[in-house]
Amino acid sequence: MTPPIISMRFDNPDNHRLAAYVASGGYRTLPKMFGMKPDDVIDEVKRSGLRGRGGAGFPTGMKWSFVPKSTDKPKYLCVNADEGEPGTFKDQLILKHDPHALIEGIITCCYAVGIHTAYVYVRGEYDFPIARFSAAVAEAYANGWLGKNIQGSGFDLDVVVHRGAGAYICGEETGLIESLEGKKGQPRPKPPFPAVVGVFGCPTVVNNVETLAALPWIMEHGASAYAAIGTEKSKGTMLFSISGMVERPGVYESEFGVNLWDFIETSTGGVKDGKQLKAVIPGGSSSAILTADEARAVKLDYESIAAAGSMVGSGAIMVLDEDTCVVKALEVVLRFYAHESCGQCPPCREGTYWMHEIVSRIRRGKGHVEDIDLLLSICPDMMGRTVCVLADSAAIPAASYIRKFRHEFEAYIDKANPPERRLHPGGVNLEAGAM
Amino acid sequence: MSHGSHAIASTGKPFAFSPENEKRFQELLPKYPTRRAVVLPALWLAQEQEGHLTVESMEYVAERLEQPAVTVFAVVEFYTMFKTEAVGKHHLQVCRTLTCTMRGCDDLQTMIERKLGIGAGEKTADGKFSVEMVECLGACGAAPVMRMDNRYWENLTVDKLERIIDACREGRDPASEDFDR
Ligand SMILES: Cc1cc2nc3c(=O)[nH]c(=O)nc-3n(C[C@H](O)[C@H](O)[C@H](O)COP(=O)(O)O)c2cc1C
Ligand code: SF4
Numbered sequence: 056m057t058p059p060i061i062s063m064r065f066d067n068p069d070n071h072r073l074a075a076y077v078a079s080g081g082y083r084t085l086p087k088m089f090g091m092k093p094d095d096v097i098d099e100v101k102r103s104g105l106r107g108r109g110g111a112g113f114p115t116g117m118k119w120s121f122v123p124k125s126t127d128k129p130k131y132l133c134v135n136a137d138e139g140e141p142g143t144f145k146d147q148l149i150l151k152h153d154p155h156a157l158i159e160g161i162i163t164c165c166y167a168v169g170i171h172t173a174y175v176y177v178r179g180e181y182d183f184p185i186a187r188f189s190a191a192v193a194e195a196y197a198n199g200w201l202g203k204n205i206q207g208s209g210f211d212l213d214v215v216v217h218r219g220a221g222a223y224i225c226g227e228e229t230g231l232i233e234s235l236e237g238k239k240g241q242p243r244p245k246p247p248f249p250a251v252v253g254v255f256g257c258p259t260v261v262n263n264v265e266t267l268a269a270l271p272w273i274m275e276h277g278a279s280a281y282a283a284i285g286t287e288k289s290k291g292t293m294l295f296s297i298s299g300m301v302e303r304p305g306v307y308e309s310e311f312g313v314n315l316w317d318f319i320e321t322s323t324g325g326v327k328d329g330k331q332l333k334a335v336i337p338g339g340s341s342s343a344i345l346t347a348d349e350a351r352a353v354k355l356d357y358e359s360i361a362a363a364g365s366m367v368g369s370g371a372i373m374v375l376d377e378d379t380c381v382v383k384a385l386e387v388v389l390r391f392y393a394h395e396s397c398g399q400c401p402p403c404r405e406g407t408y409w410m411h412e413i414v415s416r417i418r419r420g421k422g423h424v425e426d427i428d429l430l431l432s433i434c435p436d437m438m439g440r441t442v443c444v445l446a447d448s449a450a451i452p453a454a455s456y457i458r459k460f461r462h463e464f465e466a467y468i469d470k471a472n473p474p475e476r477r478l479h480p481g482g483v484n485l486e487a488g489a490m
Numbered sequence: 491m492s493h494g495s496h497a498i499a500s501t502g503k504p505f506a507f508s509p510e511n512e513k514r515f516q517e518l519l520p521k522y523p524t525r526r527a528v529v530l531p532a533l534w535l536a537q538e539q540e541g542h543l544t545v546e547s548m549e550y551v552a553e554r555l556e557q558p559a560v561t562v563f564a565v566v567e568f569y570t571m572f573k574t575e576a577v578g579k580h581h582l583q584v585c586r587t588l589t590c591t592m593r594g595c596d597d598l599q600t601m602i603e604r605k606l607g608i609g610a611g612e613k614t615a616d617g618k619f620s621v622e623m624v625e626c627l628g629a630c631g632a633a634p635v636m637r638m639d640n641r642y643w644e645n646l647t648v649d650k651l652e653r654i655i656d657a658c659r660e661g662r663d664p665a666s667e668d669f670d671r
């Protein structure tokens with residue numbers, strides 16, 4: 056097993072303090088980095104194979120290289136700490152337990168790209184992670200790791216912690232940018248991409264917290280050491296948020312390329328209360344569901360999960376046991392997307408609303424046989440037609456839950472044969488539709 | 491689309507930042523290249539000062555940042571954490587998304603309805619409690635979860651949440667107690 060990279064300091068209860076971080080080797084590679092040419096830092100990150108951990112998995116070094124070199128405009132880094140994809144709860148651990156690793160990563164990115172202001176956009180509900188991280192930023196300023204002329208390097212960097220106010224769509228990079236500008240967080244059409252026209256009309260890098268927190272290890276141990284971990288297309292390690300019907304939910308780090316179910320079982324102790332596995336959602340609520348057999352067969356890396364028809368996404372793994380009702384699960388997922396649609400694209404606004412209505416109707420025992428195919432026919436109309444991919448994020452789970460668990464949907468419609476198992480989530484029965 | 495339980499309340503009470511918030515406001519300004527970018531942070535200050543936003547405080551923020559009031563109203567309407575009505579002394583934000591549903595948030599909601607007599611979006615007559623069912627709080631590993639009194643309450647059970655509510659009712663500070671005993 057590869058030693059942990061992102062979570063290696065999580066267990067030290069003092070690690071959020073600068074002294075403890077430095078004592079365990081933190082910040083020690085920065086002086087060396089300040090001696091490198093910025094382009095060489097970008098190259099190093101490119102060669103490491105690091106990909107974005109916010110959901111899209113875009114190669115990080117390549118993203119940085121899209122930022123124009125010669126521009127009179129300031130450039131910005133937006134750190135995406137919105138952590139809104141249902142099932143994801145790993146960035147808050149970095150903010151709480153290893154804030155200086157994030158700061159060190161921010162310094163690395165900003166030095167490489169020539170950025171002097173970074174905004175860390177944290178979801179508004181994260182009171183404690185915001186307080187912890189802000190304290191670490193203050194400590195870094197006080198000790199010359201942020202501000203003017205960092206450690207005598209001549210490099211200046213300001214870090215501003217910016218609190219969101221409750222809107223999932225602000226995790227989408229252009230929604231985040233709009234929100235940071237003081238507007239409603241409605242995504243912008245791309246192109247132009249943020250690397251060219253981002254926040255305040257200036258070139259902008261948007262990176263996820265975990266992506267940046269991987270940089271100190273890469274700069275210390277070198278790109279080849281990082282690239283030696285994992286698989287051909289999935290380098291290094293990733294934090295996986297495992298939740299749902301398992302014995303010990305939590306955040307677990309793994310190198311890529313391990314067997315998905317083995318990893319879940321060994322880290323969490325397997326399905327809760329000795330129940331049978333029904334399904335695994337591997338990459339957040341916007342990813343396609345895997346049946347138990349698929350989850351047992353697939354490897355945990357970008358290419359294998361994609362070949363199985365789903366995605367690694369933000370690493371949010373949700374486990375459904377034999378008692379979990381897939382119809383109810385889809386209802387809850389669609390309610391989320393209908394609630395969080397920013398409303399500017401009709402296929403998204405209308406599609407998420409109606410899909411939720413129809414599934415809800417089915418779950419309340421009021422569905423019609425045609426509803427199932429109606430749902431499947433709505434899905435393609437929501438894909439690839441909107442400003443951002445939130446609409447796809449609703450259509451993908453819907454199509455996959457229905458295709459793989461069609462019998463469960465049919466059981467609600469076929470009144471002669473209603474499902475008689477305990478239908479949790481939450482012990483909901485057909486008539487007591489409390490939702 | 492969600493955003494807005496926002497009947498905007500005019501209090502007739504003029505608003506200005508407290509000296510402490512004025513200081514924080516002045517510190518915010520140089521951190522952003524535009525005034526408009528300070529709208530969210532300034533709204534947070536205003537909301538923290540009075541517990542919720544009023545027409546007066548939103549207009550005040552607009553004026554201080556040289557923005558049209560309507561743009562500030564539109565922003566407030568968009569974000570679920572900005573409140574234009576007073577919430578209860580203890581505002582329970584119970585997560586209702588996938589993992590929390592699998593792990594029993596519906597039972598929590600049923601218990602709250604029975605115990606406090608209020609459903610989602612409602613407030614008790616004495617103003618002590620209000621309830622909101624919210625989307626994923628980003629703490630699914632400790633599901634079911636709620637946020638109350640500016641912190642999270644994790645691994646809830648019906649019994650544990652009842653005891654937390656009892657502590658609030660009896661005027662004790664739930665943050666100083668261990669409900670996992
Ligand atoms: C609807 C939607 C919500 C998103 N939410 C988040 C989020 O909460 N956190 C995040 O890091 N990325 C989120 N993303 C992905 C970002 O748009 C962007 O790809 C990411 O922040 C880039 O950083 P990375 O390359 O380091 O992953 C979201 C994307 C979409 C379409
Ligand atoms: S797809 Fe949905 S969330 Fe994305 S911009 Fe369009 S309406 Fe907004």
Ligand code: FES
Nearest residue numbers: 585590627629630
């Ligand atoms: S589903 Fe409730 S915290 Fe994520």
